[in-house]
Amino acid sequence: MDGYGGRRTKAEQDAMTVEIGYALVSAVFAAAVVFGAVGGPALLFDLPRLLSAALLRVGGSLAAVVFVARVVSVLLRFRQADQPSQPGRTSPDS
Helix, strand or coil, X not given: CCCCXXXXXXXXXXXXHXXXXXXXXXXXXXHHHHHHHHHHHHHHCCCCHHHHHHHHXXXXXXXXXXXXXXXXXXXXXXXXXXXXXXXXXXXXXX
């Protein structure tokens, strides 16, 4: 894409599709790890009902936050990688 609203090439579309897929898969994994770490004990052990409910709620909330943060960070990093660091320059040695 030329940066001025032009059409994307097939390679750019494919790269974006792969990056979106990576963002979603890695976010699901990170959210599952967070939920397992926080809410897992409530599912594995016989804890008091109030503590168990609190761990599950906090684990679910943190997992949702981690999911969104991971997707946003991956997609923003991909978007910034497409742009040259200095406007008008296309390669590091120019």
